[in-house]
Amino acid sequence: MKTSYLFKLRSILFCTAIFCGQLIVAQNLVKNPSFEEYNDCPSDFGNLMKDVPGWYQPSFGTSDYFNVCSKKMGTVDNFIGSQPPFEGEGYAGLYMYAQKDYREYLTVELDEKLVKGQKYVFSFQISLADKSSYSVNEFGIMFSRNTMNFKTNRNIPAELMRRSGFRNYVVARDHRFFSDSNEWTKVTGIYVADGSEKFMSIGNFKDNNDTKIELLNNQFRKSAYYYVDTVSLTELGGNYIANKMYKFEDLKFETDGYTVDKEKNEQLAVLINYLKAHRGYVVTIYGHTDDIGSKEYNKSLSDKRAKSVAQYLADNGLASHRISYLGFGYANPLEKNKTTEARKQNRRVEFKVSRKKDGYASSLFED
DSSP, X not given: XXXXXXXXXXXXXXXXXXETTEEEEEEOOBSSTTSOEESSOOOSSSOHHHHSTTEEXXXXXXXXXXXXXXXXXXXXXXXXXXXXXXXXXXXXXXEEEOGGGBOOOEEEEBSSOOOTTOEEEEEEEEEEOTTBSEEESEEEEEEESSOOOOSOSXXXXXXXXXXXXXXXXXXXXXTTOSOOSSSOEEEEEEEEOOSOOOEEEEEOOSOGGGOOEEEOOTTSBSSEEEEEEEEEEEEOOOOOOTTOOXXXXXXXXXXXXXXXXXXXXXXXXXXXXXXXXXXXXXXEEEEOOOSSSOHHHHHHHXXXXXXXXXXXXXXXXXXXXXXXXXXXTTSSOSSOTTSHHHHHHHSOEEEEEEEGGGOOSOBGGGO
């Protein structure tokens, strides 16, 4: 078995958030989450189950495996497009929409059975293949006791699975459609376990009539094909304390900078999922700067830092009326602005969650 030098451990540990002032480290329950372990360098289509340990094809649909080691199934100029891996050297691919209801799925065995009543955060990175004519607006995630085995290459109906005892079905949806073929997009959501689940499956469980699609280009394949990388399932961490201030530890800003780095957003992802699961809470974002520049300039810069984080939350599915932001400039430093390191620490964004009845600053779209 071959393994990329970047991923020597089967289970990856993610630093997901800061709760109650302590860093919580959550274990990813997905085996081979970034498809870095493989038996052979992929040489042909429909090779996922043969080449990638831990992953299964639950139907006759033939999901694919791509790796930089391959010419035919590489990550550059493959049969459906080009996309560098989100991380590592490999990723999977599947049809989410195709003619005659053709579908492909990805099924993975989890490291342990899920705990009844426990909330879990699922996530994975996707990128629409270049030669897709369509995009879809949702991904289905099915949790099951056993690996599924359906003798069809068409969609596996969620209703049929419910009647067969597979009731644990959730969707991750984006009303703007998952249409980005240039960058990777993170799909994430919350799942509450019933305590029997040992497998997780990703795909489109609806037929073509019920699938919402967006036409992008009529010259390519009449399908929606997606690359998939970095699949994760972790326990949702502990609770935030209402009105307690928390700092985004993985958001660092250069002098004059205010852009959110999309590849360093684990805390943001957990905050989004927490607020989606706790609808009685709102969030306020606070921006801060160091003391380089005028008071007016730094007030504006701190507003931009706070707003960029607030906008990120809204862009990832949190209702805008639950988000507010405020900039303080350099009025509230953590340390005296006497050293480079102190100024770096002062260039920060903080947040607090509050119950709606407690009141909070103006919402994101009322400024």
